[in-house]
Amino acid sequence: MSETLRYDGKVAVVTGAGNGLGRAYALLLGSRGAKVVVNDLGGSTHGEGASTNAADKVVEEIKSAGGEAVANYDSVEYGDKIIKTALDAFGRVDIVINNAGILRDVAFHKMTQKDWDLIYTVHLKGTYAVTKAAWETMRKQQFGRVINVASAAGLYGNFGQANYSAAKLGILGLTKTLAREGASKNIKVNCIAPLAGSRMTATVMPQEMVDALRPEFVAPVVAYLSHDSCESSGQVYELGAGWVAELRWQRAKGGFLPFGDASPEAVAKVWEKVTDYDDEPEYPESTQDSFGPVMGNLERYKEASSKL
Ligand SMILES: NC(=O)c1ccc[n+]([C@@H]2O[C@H](COP(=O)([O-])OP(=O)(O)OC[C@H]3O[C@@H](n4cnc5c(N)ncnc54)[C@H](O)[C@@H]3O)[C@@H](O)[C@H]2O)c1
Structure with missing residues (x-):
């Protein structure tokens, strides 16, 4: 039997942890000793409204299972407030899981400025803002694990998701650079592109598939990437339904223009x-x-x- 991976003494911030995948990450880390900040704005999948219910419910679930957790209801664009909740409640921040997300799917020719701006703000700016607010603390303590969330839509493109795919691939670029900048301070930054049933994917998947693709299949990988023992950094993993694989760039050997002929x-x-x-x-x-x-x-x- 391999050693049980624990998170005792670690403080994890999980954004968008009131539903779906984020909830599964928060519950798993909370059940293995991490103190968890359950962030959730509590709005709709479309990015409208706000409520404290989603975060509060997950905090209760963690506590009733014997764990420690506090709620935060700020939008991820105000990352400093979310990290302040962690520092005020627990005095440190070790793990940041930038999971919060919404969709504004529409073909590019019909996309409004608001559709573009909201997706950019929640996904890319939100990931930046929360990570930026935690970064100095992680550098000082010489430990940090950041898990960002991309998407197959960003890696490959997807009809009706110009806004979302641009933001999600931006998150991969941010991941790769932060992995380099964090390396000397033992800060590992990775990215996942998950597939799971949630209220978000319920808009595009049959219910049977939503039920089968449980977020609990994705959570262990995120927990592994959050652990002290994980040495990977700057990578992206595609995963779902108990399958996980690292993805890398491949480039053709290429061709050379003949000398003197740049036509x-x-x-x-x-x-x-x-x-x-x-x-x-x-x-x-x-x-x-x-x-x-x-x-x-x-x-x-x-x-x-x-x-x-
Ligand atoms: N489910 C999938 O198959 C899938 C695929 C690829 C990527 N993702 C990504 O995984 C993440 C989680 O998705 P999910 O499927 O669990 O969706 P979900 O809708 O179940 O959960 C997202 C949570 O984020 C919260 N949220 C939204 N905007 C927020 C904001 N500004 N600040 C704080 N919280 C906010 C929502 O209230 C919600 O609870 C998202 O980033 C999504 O883009 C999911």
């Missing part, structure tokens, strides 16, 4: 190579890896020009 026709000639993933594809992990072939080719150009 669109030259691009057309190498296009097959540009899009060929079978011939020695690469898996870049950094901007250095990304720029490698560009810098290499620049050297070749310099050499070729010097021989002219």
Whole structure:
């Protein structure tokens, strides 16, 4: 038997923890010793209204199971207030799970400024604001675990979700940079792209699937990523129904324009190579890896020009 993963002495902030996935994260961490700030604005899936009920109910569930929790009802865009609740109640913040979310699905040609702004504000700005407010404390204590929430819609695009997919892929960029900046202070930052039944997915899934895709399948992965022992950082995991996998970039080996011919026709000639993933594809992990072939080719150009 492997060692039980516990969170005693740790303080976890879970945003949007009044329903669905966030509730499952809060309950699991609370049942394993973490002190939990249950944040939830208590509004609709569409981002309207507010209520204290959602957060209060989950706090009660954690407490009645013997755990410790406090509620916070602020919108994630006011991250400093949420982190203040953690610091006031428990004196520290170790784990931040940026889970709060809404949908404003509509085809791009019908999307309003409000549809765009609200999704950006809750998902990307909210993830920034809560993390930013916790960051200095995590740096000082030389420990932090941040789990951000992307989506397959962001990774692959999805009809009717231009606002949501843009925000969700933005969250992955934020994750990858914060993982680098947090590395020397033992702050690990990862991202998940889950699939689970919730009131959010009930708008697009049959009830049978909503019931089967339980958030409890996703919660253990989030808990694992939140644990001291987890060394991964800057990664994104797709998961649901008890399946989980890391996702990475793959790049074709690519094609080079012939020296002295920077024309669109030259691009057309190498296009097959540009899009060929079978011939020695690469898996870049950094901007250095990304720029490698560009810098290499620049050297070749310099050499070729010097021989002219
Ligand atoms: N369920 C899925 O299959 C799925 C897939 C991909 C991504 N996600 C993401 O997972 C997260 C959780 O989704 P869910 O399916 O559990 O949805 P959900 O609607 O059940 O839960 C989201 C919670 O966030 C809260 N919330 C919304 N706006 C808030 C704000 N401004 N401040 C604080 N709380 C706020 C809501 O009140 C709600 O309780 C979201 O970020 C969502 O985009 C879910």
